[in-house]
Amino acid sequence: MDAAPPLSPTARSTVRRGARRARTDRAELHAVLDAGLVGHLGLVVNGSPIVLPTGYGRRGDILYLHGSTGAASLRAAAAGVPVCFTVTLLDGVVYARSAFHHSMNYRCAVVHGVVRPVTDPDERLLGLEVLTEHLAPGSWAATRQPDRRELAATALLALDLTEASVKVRTGPPGDDDRDVPGPDEPDPVWAGVLPVRTVVGEPEPCPLLPRGTPVPTRVRDRVS
């Protein structure tokens, strides 16, 4: 069990539509973030929204994001503007007896906040370790760590998880009673869920790797 306080939504982090799908447990927020690999960062540039995919990593209630210092979006985010960071996991296609009730099963975390550029050298290394380990567990210790030039080229941002919401849909379709036939009715419309999963396939070694180089456990263990 997670001992952290529950999510305390503000007006904009309160789930209005489909409130029965809202979750208020901080552990559920962490679980969705930990299960995803790609998030979508939204920010406002010249009055228009931009939404870009980005990797991330979580440590406690801090989310770390990174990217090139040359990226205009990250420069804008580093300037202290409000951002929205969303991670969505698709779990299934929901087939209903009406077009209207077709849906998706999913888990979605939405975080609002102002990102903090991470400048402290120790926290920068920590944040990059968190990011690397989220993407590729074990890689931080197994590979060459960033040198001074690489660090200078990397923008690292921290986003606090204070203002966040989680929405989850699970289960069968929510059909209208009128669309559900009795048990003796012939040829009903098929209804149910087609589960969708993200799976990891066989490792594809880099062509520059000597033939026969073993795949380490940290990689092998991720294969579905």
Place this chain on the structure above:
Amino acid sequence: MDAAPPLSPTARSTVRRGARRARTDRAELHAVLDAGLVGHLGLVVNGSPIVLPTGYGRRGDILYLHGSTGAASLRAAAAGVPVCFTVTLLDGVVYARSAFHHSMNYRCAVVHGVVRPVTDPDERLLGLEVLTEHLAPGSWAATRQPDRRELAATALLALDLTEASVKVRTGPPGDDDRDVPGPDEPDPVWAGVLPVRTVVGEPEPCPLLPRGTPVPTRVRDRVS
């Protein structure tokens, strides 16, 4: 081959970072959009960005989005504000010989524009058919179509694909030469790609469906 004109990016739809990953072929834009099921819609509400997952469907160079008329985000989008709609497909985790060069293989489409609320009754039905068929091919004809009340509760938006960009990363890690050991060097750091795929599992029938109801081909054929 796609005979449509190539993507003609504006300043904000020009890929600046990683320009070698930018694609300029309209067919590639269509392919990414057609392969995804969930997009992320970004818009500005009270000066702050919000990014929400949403289903969509494509017909030619029009993208249809829909949602409840009660959703604040869709009401804002329908009011003619600029939006950004992004679809990202994760294809792999890229393991490099340095933490810095770890990456992801992906395909990403980013569309900028102002959405148009669809009010014409015929186009509304068409748009909902496109959306339903993208999510669940064959479902529009096989299930009950929306009645007047359901149509009134559904906001349908159209987004033109004029201003869009596509970015794709494929292939092995882009390691520095200094990190790639010679062929006779022992114990190299494993490098390569762990492919990530989205798969569809066995259909889960609705509990209200009579036992033994066959799974139709339109559903069965999607199982991976």
